[in-house]
Amino acid sequence: MWGSKDNAGANAMLLLQVIVGGLLLGAIYALFSSGLTLIWGMMNFINFAHGEFVMLGMYVALLVVTWLAGGPATFGVAAAFALFVLGVVVYLSLVRHVMRGPMLAQILSTFGLALLLRYTAFWIFSANFVSLPQTSLSGTVNLGGILMPVAQLVAGLVAVSLTVALHLLLTRTAVGSRLLAVAEDRNAAMLMGIRPDRMQALAWGLSAASAGIAGALMATAYPWSPSVGETFGLTAFVVVALGGFGSVPGALYAGLIIGLIQALSAYWFGPIYKDIVVYGLFAALLWLRPQGLMGKA
Amino acid sequence: MKTGTLVLAVALLAYPFVLYDHFYWDIGVGLLLAAISASAWNIVGGYAGQVSVGHAMFFGIGAYVPLLVFNLWQLPPIAGAPLAVALSLVLAVVIGLPTFRLRGHYFSMATIAVAELIRIFIGTWDFVGAAIGLQGPAVGRGWWDLTFRSELPYYYIFLVVLAVLLYVTRAVEKSRFGYYLRAIKAGERAARSLGVPVQQTKLKALLLSAVFTSIAGSLYSIKTGFIDPESGFGILISVQMVIVAALGGAGTLYGPLVGALILVPAQTATNTWFGGGGSGLTYILYGGIILVLARFEPGGLHELWQRLAPRLRRTPRAA
Numbered sequence: 001m002w003g004s005k006d007n008a009g010a011n012a013m014l015l016l017q018v019i020v021g022g023l024l025l026g027a028i029y030a031l032f033s034s035g036l037t038l039i040w041g042m043m044n045f046i047n048f049a050h051g052e053f054v055m056l057g058m059y060v061a062l063l064v065v066t067w068l069a070g071g072p073a074t075f076g077v078a079a080a081f082a083l084f085v086l087g088v089v090v091y092l093s094l095v096r097h098v099m100r101g102p103m104l105a106q107i108l109s110t111f112g113l114a115l116l117l118r119y120t121a122f123w124i125f126s127a128n129f130v131s132l133p134q135t136s137l138s139g140t141v142n143l144g145g146i147l148m149p150v151a152q153l154v155a156g157l158v159a160v161s162l163t164v165a166l167h168l169l170l171t172r173t174a175v176g177s178r179l180l181a182v183a184e185d186r187n188a189a190m191l192m193g194i195r196p197d198r199m200q201a202l203a204w205g206l207s208a209a210s211a212g213i214a215g216a217l218m219a220t221a222y223p224w225s226p227s228v229g230e231t232f233g234l235t236a237f238v239v240v241a242l243g244g245f246g247s248v249p250g251a252l253y254a255g256l257i258i259g260l261i262q263a264l265s266a267y268w269f270g271p272i273y274k275d276i277v278v279y280g281l282f283a284a285l286l287w288l289r290p291q292g293l294m295g296k297a
Numbered sequence: 298m299k300t301g302t303l304v305l306a307v308a309l310l311a312y313p314f315v316l317y318d319h320f321y322w323d324i325g326v327g328l329l330l331a332a333i334s335a336s337a338w339n340i341v342g343g344y345a346g347q348v349s350v351g352h353a354m355f356f357g358i359g360a361y362v363p364l365l366v367f368n369l370w371q372l373p374p375i376a377g378a379p380l381a382v383a384l385s386l387v388l389a390v391v392i393g394l395p396t397f398r399l400r401g402h403y404f405s406m407a408t409i410a411v412a413e414l415i416r417i418f419i420g421t422w423d424f425v426g427a428a429i430g431l432q433g434p435a436v437g438r439g440w441w442d443l444t445f446r447s448e449l450p451y452y453y454i455f456l457v458v459l460a461v462l463l464y465v466t467r468a469v470e471k472s473r474f475g476y477y478l479r480a481i482k483a484g485e486r487a488a489r490s491l492g493v494p495v496q497q498t499k500l501k502a503l504l505l506s507a508v509f510t511s512i513a514g515s516l517y518s519i520k521t522g523f524i525d526p527e528s529g530f531g532i533l534i535s536v537q538m539v540i541v542a543a544l545g546g547a548g549t550l551y552g553p554l555v556g557a558l559i560l561v562p563a564q565t566a567t568n569t570w571f572g573g574g575g576s577g578l579t580y581i582l583y584g585g586i587i588l589v590l591a592r593f594e595p596g597g598l599h600e601l602w603q604r605l606a607p608r609l610r611r612t613p614r615a616a
Binding site: 002020030046048097098101102103105106107108109111112113115116117118119122123142175230234237238273275276279280282283286287293 | 299332339342346348387395396403405406407409410411415417418420421442471501530536543547578580582583584585586587588589590591592595
């Protein structure tokens with residue numbers, strides 16, 4: 001019944017669908033990775049709990065939907081706000097005290113935080129996968145022959161816009177200039193009347209908020225469990241390593257590339273290989289171009 | 298300090314006879330294994346200050362290869378241990394060469410990513426049992442299979458390995474290599490400017506550390522006779538090494554052993570109190586301990602003791 005030409009056409013459509021899906025997920029990777037790269041570039045500090053921040057954003061979305069029956073706009077803002085506060089608190093109570101300490105303390109601090117958040121989430125929410133109940137973003141849309149879930153489309157587009165917005169905030173506003181000034185030279189910034197502690201707290205807030213929104217966006221389109229934080233944390237490392245440390249545009253391109261590579265390797269080799277390919281790419285990158293694709297040595 | 302070492306040695310030697318019960322022997326074996334792994338990590342993570350969060354990769358290789366050679370060729374598992382060490386050395390070079398050119402967090406990130414990569418890969422590879430893992434000999438064919446029904450022989454084998462490792466660490470501490478390591482930890486740029494071959498020294502430390510971590514893995518799988526991706530390469534295996542060493546004092550000779558002496562019984566206690574399903578709570582506890590340590594006492598109990606000891610001078614103690 002099916003002509004080979006139809007089959008080839010259907011395959012091409014499927015491939016296109018995989019590509020679009022990968023790019024949309026990659027946009028969300030870009031959003032939370034830009035938060036990680038901001039902290040990294042600004043303070044030369046790695047937040048090992050960044051993936052857990054994304055995971056918390058997802059559960060904030062779930063709680064807002066189930067308890068307050070809030071829509072996507074509500075839980076998106078709620079996740080951003082909750083994680084912003086968490087980010088500031090983590091900076092003021094933890095990071096500020098260890099950031100100039102020994103390397104072991106720096107790494108252990110957020111690593112301990114990651115374990116604490118991950119296993120507390122396991123304890124409260126159990127290890128089962130959950131997904132959001134029906135939201136106003138349910139359903140699919142036909143884009144010139146390829147079927148995309150509305151939620152995925154909206155989440156991806158919002159993520160791109162927010163990543164661009166973060167870049168504009170850093171490069172086009174006074175607050176952004178102050179943030180970058182602290183990143184450039186903490187002491188010189190202090191002499192210019194900028195309070196580095198405030199700026200760094202703000203950076204942590206923005207970074208965590210980007211993770212929170214990214215989590216909320218992803219929650220609309222994908223199921224999750226408390227263990228996703230680990231995967232997202234590693235994904236963010238790979239994106240930042242690819243895009244260059246401290247570069248938000250770099251994170252955007254790299255996020256899209258990683259999303260695409262994951263989707264294609266899942267399509268061609270099978271779903272279990274998507275992380276293997278990405279981590280393998282990371283290992284290769286460390287060998288070949290450790291400063292990242294767009295980074296300066 | 299000499300008397301302290303002697304007391305510790307006598308206490309560890311006598312332990313199974315003081316607490317003559319399988320339950321306590323089992324804790325003792327777990328404690329020694331944790332101490333061996335953490336002491337091995339300590340060489341590169343503590344002394345050289347290169348914080349690996351993926352040492353499970355060496356532990357996992359050490360654990361898998363002995364059971365693999367048993368399953369493939371019916372060899373005694375212990376025959377796989379040297380092969381595992383060789384593989385771990387190769388892996389250490391592959392990771393160390395690129396990442397040690399860079400400073401800071403690169404090494405930590407690379408170790409996590411590679412360990413996770415290997416864990417996922419092993420979980421999909423049928424040759425090594427995929428997600429199910431590998432089994433050792435159910436019944437020992439002779440003493441060379443090292444399958445004992447009692448924990449006692451394992452306890453003393455592990456104790457010997459720990460003693461060798463601590464002896465090696467002590468020798469490293471006193472050698473020029475040991476001074477290089479501490480110089481790198483204190484400040485890489487300064488060390489380089491003073492003529493320390495930074496990259497080479499870091500790599501050597503990683504190799505030495507990988508050898509003993511691999512041996513720890515082999516001891517584990519030979520004792521339990523079973524290994525799967527999570528118990529060999531899981532991220533929590535790496536985390537445990539870091540936390541045990543950091544609790545006692547990273548970069549000190551007895552730090553990891555002290556950390557294990559505290560943490561392993563505490564872990565057994567939480568598991569007993571909260572039931573078998575309490576493993577999640579154990580990791581919440583781990584996370585909390587790590588966080589508090591990093592925030593308030595990054596030098597671990599060793600530094601705390603150094604600060605408190607002068608105040609307690611009026612009540613001198615042997616340890």
